[in-house]
Amino acid sequence: MKKSVVFLILFIGSFSYAQNMNNNTLQEIIQKNADTLGGVLGNWKFIYKETPMLCVTDEANNRMRIIAPITESDNLDKELLLDSLTANFHSALDVKYAISNGILWSVYIHPLKELTNEQVESAISQVYFAAQTFGSTFTSTELIFGGRNAEEKQPEEIKKEKLRKF
Numbered sequence: 001m002k003k004s005v006v007f008l009i010l011f012i013g014s015f016s017y018a019q020n021m022n023n024n025t026l027q028e029i030i031q032k033n034a035d036t037l038g039g040v041l042g043n044w045k046f047i048y049k050e051t052p053m054l055c056v057t058d059e060a061n062n063r064m065r066i067i068a069p070i071t072e073s074d075n076l077d078k079e080l081l082l083d084s085l086t087a088n089f090h091s092a093l094d095v096k097y098a099i100s101n102g103i104l105w106s107v108y109i110h111p112l113k114e115l116t117n118e119q120v121e122s123a124i125s126q127v128y129f130a131a132q133t134f135g136s137t138f139t140s141t142e143l144i145f146g147g148r149n150a151e152e153k154q155p156e157e158i159k160k161e162k163l164r165k166f
Contacts, residue, residue, distance in 0.1 A: 019113060019114050019115055019116050020113055021064075021112055021113055021114070021115040021116070021120070022059065022112070022113070023041045023042045023057055023059060024041070025117075026055070026057065026064070026112070026115070026120060027041060027044065029117055029120045029121065030044055030046055030055060030120070030124070033048065033121060033124050034046035034047060034048050034053075034124075035047040035048060035049070035050070042056070042057045042058075042059065043055075043056050043057075044056075048124055048127075048128050049128055051068055051128050051131055051132070052068065052069065053066060053067065053068045053124070053127060053128075054066070054067050054068075055067075057112050058112070059112060062111045062112050062113050062114075063109070063110075063111065063112060064109070064110055064111070064112040064115065065107060065108065065109045065110075066107075066108045066123050066124060066127050067105045067106065067107045067108075067127065068105065068106045068127045068128065068130075068131040069103050069104075069105055069131075070097075070103075070104045070105060070106060070131050070134050071103075071104050071134075072102055072103060072104070073099045073102050073103060073104050074102065075104075076104060080135065083138055084097035084104070084134070084138060085097075086138070087130075087138030087139070091137065091138050091139040091140070092126075092130050092138065092139070092140050093126060093139075093140045093141055093143065094108060094122070094123065094126055094140065095107060095108050095123075095126040095127055095129075095130040095140040096108075096109075097130065097134065097138075104134070106126075106127045106128075106130035106131040106134070106140075107127070108123040108126060108127050110123070125140075125141075126140035126141060127140070129141060
């Protein structure tokens with residue numbers, strides 16, 4: 001019985017923290033952070049620190065994405081593709097590198113309603129940093145999951161040895 005009461009309190013309490021992000025609020029946050037903003041509600045083009053970005057939402061299906069183009073996918077060699085996939089696991093954090101329509105993008109995807117204002121601001125920043133650091137540190141922030149610094153690159157021999165042990 002005691003466990004049920006605790007669960008019920010936690011369950012009900014979680015609703016008080018639920019977000020209710022919508023296109024109007026999202027537009028206000030983007031406008032506050034962007035250098036320029038264009039487009040229509042739910043489909044914005046904006047510039048953030050001289051980097052072009054798009055934000056597309058689907059309120060009916062509770063989806064949102066912020067993206068920035070990096071380069072044409074034809075410009076990518078095997079090593080860059082592998083580095084970007086590795087970064088998706090270690091250093092891109094909430095942002096991922098993805099290819100669509102012949103373009104490599106820095107991409108943040110999230111359920112729309114559950115977003116907080118802080119998450120939107122972080123998303124814009126991470127999409128920007130991932131686009132800017134593509135080809136060098138492949139990071140979306142200074143933090144790298146696993147505790148290494150962005151500057152620390154492992155010698156190729158160590159990487160190969162770790163793969164053999166795995």
